[in-house]
Amino acid sequence: xxxxxxxxxxxxxxxxxxxxxxxxxxxxxxxxxxxxxxxxxxxxxxxxxxxxxxxxxxxxxxxxxxxxxxxxxxxxxxxxxxxxxxxxxxxxxxxxxxxxxxxxxxxxxxxxxxxxxxxxxxxxxxxxxxxxxxxxxxxxxxxxxxxxxxxxxxxxxxxxxxxxxxxxxxxxxxxxxxxxxxxxxxxxxxxxxxxxxxxxxxxxxxxxxxxxxxxxxxxxxxxxxxxxxxxxxxxxxxxxxxxxxxxxxxxxxxxxxxxxxxxxxxxxxxxxxxxxxxxxxxxxxxxxxxxxxxxxxxxxxxxxxxxxxxxxxxxxxxxxx
Amino acid sequence: xxxxxxxxxxxxxxxxxxxxxxxxxxxxxxxxxxxxxxxxxxxxxxxxxxxxxxxxxxxxxxxxxxxxxxxxxxxxxxxxxxxxxxxxxxxxxxxxxxxxxxxxxxxxxxxxxxxxxxxxxxxxxxxxxxxxxxxxxxxxxxxxxxxxxxxxxxxxxxxxxxxxxxxxxxxxxxxxxxxxxxxxxxxxxxxxxxxxxxxxxxxxxxxxxxxxxxxxxxxxxxxxxxxxxxxxxxxxxxxxxxxxx
Amino acid sequence: xxxxxxxxxxxxxxxxxxxxxxxxxxxxxxxxxxxxxxxxxxxxxxxxxxxxxxxxxxxxxxxxxxxxxxxxxxxxxxxxxxxxxxxxxxxxxxxxxxxxxxxxxxxxxxxxxxxxxxxxxxxxxxxxxxxxxxxxxxxxxxxxxxxxxxxxxxxxxxxxxxxxxxxxxxxxxxxxxxxxxxxxxxxxxxxxxxxxxxxxxxxxxxxxxxxxxxxxxxxxxxxxxxxxxxxxxxxxxxxxxxxxxxxxxxxxxxxxxxxxxxxxxxxxxxxxxxxxxxxxxxxxxx
Numbered sequence: 115x116x117x118x119x120x121x122x123x124x125x126x127x128x129x130x131x132x133x134x135x136x137x138x139x140x141x142x143x144x145x146x147x148x149x150x151x152x153x154x155x156x157x158x159x160x161x162x163x164x165x166x167x168x169x170x171x172x173x174x175x176x177x178x179x180x181x182x183x184x185x186x187x188x189x190x191x192x193x194x195x196x197x198x199x200x201x202x203x204x205x206x207x208x209x210x211x212x213x214x215x216x217x218x219x220x221x222x223x224x225x226x227x228x229x230x231x232x233x234x235x236x237x238x239x240x241x242x243x244x245x246x247x248x249x250x251x252x253x254x255x256x257x258x259x260x261x262x263x264x265x266x267x268x269x270x271x272x273x274x275x276x277x278x279x280x281x282x283x284x285x286x287x288x289x290x291x292x293x294x295x296x297x298x299x300x301x302x303x304x305x306x307x308x309x310x311x312x313x314x315x316x317x318x319x320x321x322x323x324x325x326x327x328x329x330x331x332x333x334x335x336x337x338x339x340x341x342x343x344x345x346x347x348x349x350x351x352x353x354x355x356x357x358x359x360x361x362x363x364x365x366x367x368x369x370x371x372x373x374x375x376x377x378x379x380x381x382x383x384x385x386x387x388x389x390x391x392x393x394x395x396x397x398x399x400x401x402x403x404x405x406x407x408x409x410x411x412x413x414x415x416x417x418x419x420x421x422x423x424x425x426x427x428x429x430x431x432x433x434x435x
Numbered sequence: 436x437x438x439x440x441x442x443x444x445x446x447x448x449x450x451x452x453x454x455x456x457x458x459x460x461x462x463x464x465x466x467x468x469x470x471x472x473x474x475x476x477x478x479x480x481x482x483x484x485x486x487x488x489x490x491x492x493x494x495x496x497x498x499x500x501x502x503x504x505x506x507x508x509x510x511x512x513x514x515x516x517x518x519x520x521x522x523x524x525x526x527x528x529x530x531x532x533x534x535x536x537x538x539x540x541x542x543x544x545x546x547x548x549x550x551x552x553x554x555x556x557x558x559x560x561x562x563x564x565x566x567x568x569x570x571x572x573x574x575x576x577x578x579x580x581x582x583x584x585x586x587x588x589x590x591x592x593x594x595x596x597x598x599x600x601x602x603x604x605x606x607x608x609x610x611x612x613x614x615x616x617x618x619x620x621x622x623x624x625x626x627x628x629x630x631x632x633x634x635x636x637x638x639x640x641x642x643x644x645x646x647x648x649x650x651x652x653x654x655x656x657x658x659x660x661x662x663x664x665x666x667x668x669x670x671x672x673x674x675x676x677x678x679x680x
Numbered sequence: 681x682x683x684x685x686x687x688x689x690x691x692x693x694x695x696x697x698x699x700x701x702x703x704x705x706x707x708x709x710x711x712x713x714x715x716x717x718x719x720x721x722x723x724x725x726x727x728x729x730x731x732x733x734x735x736x737x738x739x740x741x742x743x744x745x746x747x748x749x750x751x752x753x754x755x756x757x758x759x760x761x762x763x764x765x766x767x768x769x770x771x772x773x774x775x776x777x778x779x780x781x782x783x784x785x786x787x788x789x790x791x792x793x794x795x796x797x798x799x800x801x802x803x804x805x806x807x808x809x810x811x812x813x814x815x816x817x818x819x820x821x822x823x824x825x826x827x828x829x830x831x832x833x834x835x836x837x838x839x840x841x842x843x844x845x846x847x848x849x850x851x852x853x854x855x856x857x858x859x860x861x862x863x864x865x866x867x868x869x870x871x872x873x874x875x876x877x878x879x880x881x882x883x884x885x886x887x888x889x890x891x892x893x894x895x896x897x898x899x900x901x902x903x904x905x906x907x908x909x910x911x912x913x914x915x916x917x918x919x920x921x922x923x924x925x926x927x928x929x930x931x932x933x934x935x936x937x938x939x940x941x942x943x944x945x946x947x948x949x950x951x952x953x954x955x956x957x958x959x960x961x962x963x964x965x966x
Contacts (some may be wrong), residue, residue, distance in 0.1 A: 139701035150531075172774055225773050226716040227956055230907045234949035237904065298546055301539040301864040308528040313491070313520075314776075317514035317543040317591055361781055368774055373530075402792030402896075409786030413779055417767045420775035 137277050137297040146273045150345070152386040153189055153280040154338050159366040160287045161334035161376030166293055166364070167372030169327040170224065170307025174360045175232030176335050177191065179209040181355040183336025184343040185243065189257045198267035202340040209336035212327040217328040221321045224310070240355040254350025257343060267344045276345050283341060284379070285332045291375050294330065303327055304373075332356045362389075371424025440499070441466040441626055442487070442595060447496035449482050456482040458650040459496070469617070469627045471637045473661075475671050476645035480630045482522055483647070487628075488520045489513040498590075500595070515543065516619055519593035521584045523600050523630075529573035533564055533583055536572055540590035562586045578609040586615065592609060595626045595632055602633040612637060635671070638662070646671065683815050688824040688937040689930065696929020697822045698884055702902060703909035705880035708769040711853040711916025715765060715776055719784035722905025723878045725791060727753055727885025728894045732800055735889075737900055741806040742890045745825070749886040750879045757878025761871050769870075784903070791896035800894040807890075817822040825887035832883050833922055840918060844955020849873055853916050901945060905932075909950035923963060 136147050158176060165171045186208050187201025196204070220231050244252050260266045269275040294300050302323050305313040313320050343349050364383075370381025392404035419426060442464040449457040452615050457479045464470050485491040487498050489510035497506045505513050511673050528536050537555035538548065543630055545551045559565040564582055567575070575583060581601050602613055621627060621640075629636050635659065637644060644661040648655040648670040654661055661667055702724060709717045717723075734740040734748065758784060768775045810817040818868045818947070840846035852859040852869045860866050910929045913920025926949055936944035955962060 166774075170630050170773075172777055174777075219956060222960075223956060225961070226710075226714075226777065229718065229777050230911070231953055231956060233904065234908070234952045237949050238946045238953075245940070245942045255760060256673035281887070292693075296548065298542045298548060298551075301535065301542055301548070304531060308530075309526055311525045311669055312528060314490070315488075315514060315520055316540045316587065317511045317525075319509075319511050353599065361785075364774075364778060365781075368778055372774055393682070402789035402797075405789035407785055409782050409789060412782030412783075413764060413786060416771070416779035416782060417764060420768070420771050421939040 115221060117130055123125050127277070129433035130348075133281060136272050136277075143273055146277055146367065148387050148390050150277055150280050151274065151286040151390065152275075152382045154341060155282070155363065155366055155386055156379045156382035157284045157287045158282070158335050158338050158363045159370070159382055160291050160375075161331045161338075162363050163172050163372055163378045164291055164303075164334075165327040165331040166308065166322075167367060167374070167377070168295065168302035169324060171232075171327065172225070172229050172364065173232040174357070174364060175234075175236035175239075176227050176237045176363045176367045177355055177357065177359040178333070178348065179213065179332040179350075180339040180342070180359065181239065181243060181351070182212060182332075183339025184349050184354045185255070185339075186187040186336070187250055187340040188257055188343045188349060192258065193275060197265070198340065198344050199265075202267075202337055206333040206336045209332040209339075213328040214325055217325050218321070221324055222310075233360075236355070236360055240351050243355055244351040250350070252351060254348065254353075255343075257347040258348075259347070261435050268347070276341075281343055283337060287337075288375060289381070290330065295375055299323070299326065299337035306419060318422075367422075368420065369415055369422050371422030371427075374428075377424035384423070437486050440464055440630065441468075441501060443497075443499040444483075444487065444547045445497045447483065447486050447498060447500070449494045450477075451476055454487075457493070460647070460650065460652050462645055462655060464626060464628060465628050466594075467621075467624065468628070468642045469621055469640050470554075471641040471644045471658075472628065472630045472647060473632070473634075473637060473644060473671065474650060477649075478647040478671075479650040480647055481599060484520060484597060484630060488518055488597060514591055514593075515545050517594040518591075518597065519588035519591050519595070520597040521599055521601055522582070523603075524526040525577065525584050527572040527575070527580055527583050527587065531572055532568060533570050533572065533575070533579075533586075534559065534568035537584055537586050540587035543591045560589045561614075561619070562589065563617050565631070575615060578606070579602050579611070581605070581613065582616070583622060585620075589620070593625070595628065596620065598627065598629040599628055602636050610636065636654045681862055684936075685937070688814050688933045690818065692930035692933035693926065694819075694826045694929075695933070696926035697826045697829045697833070697911055698888060698925075699905065700886040700925025701833055701887075701905045701923045702881050702911065703925045704833060704918050705877035705884075706878070706906045707910045707913065707918060707921040708849070708876040709875050710910060712849060713765075713768070713769065713870045716780065716907070717874075717877065718777075718780040718903065719899075720786040720877075720881055721899030721901070722784045723753055723757065723881045723896075724885040724888070724902050725794070725896060725899035725901070726756065726787065727882030728889040728898065729791060729795065730804060730882070731886040731889040732894045735802050735805075735906045736800075740888055742802060743806060743828070746828075746883055746886045749882045753882025753885075754875040754879035756875075756882075758871050758875035758876075759928070761874035765874065765942065766867070766870065771794055778963055783898070785960050788896050788899065795896065797896055802889055802894070803893075805890045819891060821891040825890055828887045829884060832880065836918065838854055842859060845872065889942075905945070905948050908955075910962075911952050911955045914962030917962065917964040920962055920964035 126319060136149060140146065143396055158180065162173060162176050166173055167334065183205035186205035187198050190196035190201045191198055216235050243249060249255060260268050262268060262270045278415060302318050305318055306320055306323055310320050342354065352367065366381035366385050367378040369385055370379060371377025389408060392407060442462055444460055444462050447457055449458045460483055474480055486493045489508050490506055500516060500518060526533050528539065534555055536642055538551050541551035541554040556565065558567055562582055562585060564586055583652055585601065602610055605613060616639055617627065619638065641658050643657050644656065645652060646661060646667050653670065654664050662672060706720050707713060719944060728751050729753055731742045731745045734745040735742060764779060764783060767895060768779045769965045805821055807820050807824050809820045811820060839953065840850055848864045849869055852864060852866050910921055911926060913924030929950060931951060932944045932948055935947035
């Protein structure tokens with residue numbers, strides 16, 4: 115994971131070239147949109163992985179940070195004409211603070227108890243936002259149709275700028291994850307994941323490191339939220355604060371391989387296109403078949419391949435050695 | 436100069452609701468000593484350990500380490516101050532390798548992973564686990580896990596090492612290995628406090644022995660004295676040991 | 681004013697006892713095998729639909745379909761444990777958390793596929809109408825459902841305390857290893873408990889179907905509320921779940937009345953958080 119041979123660098127360059135050229139090869143908006151979702155959910159899965167896969171805090175409430183990011187930048191833009199890029203940072207900081215506030219009392223919660231607390235957190239945030247007139251309550255917010263520009267973080271004529279921005283965001287989050295994983299922080303997170311007692315006995319301030327993991331995760335997730343707002347130009351609680359989004363993020367990480375840097379991205383690459391395609395092909399009639407497949411897939415993966423694709427690959431690599 | 440009052444346990448009492456797990460436990464440990472704590476199950480040995488290392492706070496009484504009051508300090512702070520401990524049920528990080536486990540421990544004193552890795556390999560060479568450094572924590576035998584746990588404790592560079600039943604579940608060969616390791620650790624200047632049931636180990640390595648029963652300290656002395664004490668025999672040892680010594 | 685308050689208290693009790701039954705099922709599963717059943721609400725939904733279809737197709741009143749619901753959900757729970765959940769018991773924590781989510785999503789959307797997302801209602805149950813006692817409106821179906829739930833809860837108590845199997849389940853809950861050593865087949869207890877937990881929430885579903893809207897997503901909120909109740913009562917404690925159900929029911933209606941009905945579920949979630957922050961063992965847990 116930490117060792118970069120020539121092979122890995124070459125592979126990374128090839129993948130990067132493929133990703134960069136993708137929207138020129140597939141010129142229709144739909145595939146580009148799917149890839150944007152892959153990058154967006156990939157980023158959120160990477161963010162989740164930092165607190166979940168590494169530090170063992172399995173959050174089913176990430177959507178709250180997503181929503182906070184989206185709403186913060188949008189509200190500031192609409193009401194105070196704050197530039198969305200500035201709003202991006204502010205949204206991230208607010209999400210981190212909220213993460214700190216909720217994370218602190220939850221410092222001793224692990225496993226199931228933490229998971230449910232995170233669900234409770236997400237639902238409370240959703241209820242608050244749904245009833246908060248200042249930010250549009252249930253009707254949500256519509257972003258102003260400003261002139262197309264990078265500065266305005268808004269593009270009308272093509273999806274390409276959105277595609278590249280989200281790709282950069284994803285790469286940024288991967289970089290953050292890489293630094294976390296290979297640093298003292300990463301080792302400490304993994305100790306905390308194993309057991310609080312082990313961590314304490316090694317001199318680790320468990321509360322402090324847990325909060326750091328949450329804050330990093332919250333900031334990155336909120337960034338994705340701001341992107342979403344600038345991409346879709348409309349948000350309401352039912353699209354940015356619902357539990358299924360949190361669940362999707364967890365699933366993507368698990369499918370790809372929680373606890374590895376690239377796992378969540380692999381999961382996004384597999385799951386997002388599948389979910390989008392099945393939704394379009396099977397789901398639009400409201401039959402629920404697409405979601406049935408989804409649910410069955412989750413169940414099967416949990417039982418037979420809980421370490422995800424990355425776990426599968428590393429297992430194969432070990433046996434080939 | 437060696438501190439005579441390296442670790443002071445002053446009238447430590449620990450209550451859990453109605454249960455008195457430790458009652459007025461009082462003793463000191465000199466720097467460089469090996470002190471063993473023995474007693475039947477439920478005597479309060481691990482509770483005492485937890486009170487000293489910050490996992491519990493004493494209901495009353497105080498604990499001093501090198502002159503500082505550590506009675507109300509957090510467990511991780513106490514580790515930073517130089518007390519390392521192991522657990523009765525051995526705990527290592529299962530999905531890390533042996534090396535990564537010790538690196539995690541060594542990172543207490545270094546910020547760079549590379550430097551901590553150097554230190555970790557030193558420690559593993561010392562404890563004899565270096566050749567197994569790539570093995571996953573979860574794949575180790577009990578004896579190796581215990582050795583790993585000790586390695587991790589050593590990597591935090593403590594001045595006081597507290598071992599909780601590190602000999603339990605070991606074969607005769609593994610036992611000899613662990614005893615030798617402890618002697619080796621002591622020879623480097625470490626002070627040790629150990630909880631142990633394996634009496635032959637206690638007899639061989641202890642400078643002093645403290646006996647707990649039902650939450651109280653019933654006796655303290657050199658090993659030979661302790662095994663001949665009537666109360667200790669009755670409470671814990673049985674007749675066999677008095678005959679042997 | 682006090683009349684409205686009294687009405688809310690009555691409503692809170694009515695839904696509270698049903699919550700208790702749902703929560704007892706969940707706490708049983710949680711206490712015995714340490715698995716959070718995120719599909720619990722969907723078992724409720726299945727119970728409601730079984731009751732609905734028996735009524736619509738065969739004219740069987742919901743009250744009489746209870747035995748059928750009980751058996752059907754017991755079997756469903758048993759199978760889900762045997763075929764799916766038992767396989768992740770030794771797996772990583774994440775898998776254990778996610779697997780019942782998968783089952784939940786599958787069940788809810790199977791219902792959408794089979795029966796469409798439309799809302800259904802049983803419009804002419806045997807016992808219907810509304811009583812008016814001292815200015816308080818008491819819906820008869822709600823009242824019957826509540827009484828039924830209390831009776832079912834009592835049956836569970838007795839089963840747990842008086843029968844050999846029940847005691848074996850309690851023993852496994854308290855100390856799994858000791859139970860194993862005493863010759864209790866803990867794997868069988870797991871299956872039984874899962875089945876029993878599902879059966880209980882299925883019964884609650886049958887009762888609820890007499891007056892509540894029936895639709896595939898109905899399980900979602902009930903499932904989440906059940907977590908709060910189990911936490912408040914103490915994970916694994918059946919008596920705790922019973923009492924906590926009532927408290928949460930009251931908190932929901934009174935909270936909604938005092939603050940704003942829109943916040944009634946947020947209040948319930950807040951209860952979960954406060955309990956695990958301040959008193960993690962809940963009211964009666966160990």
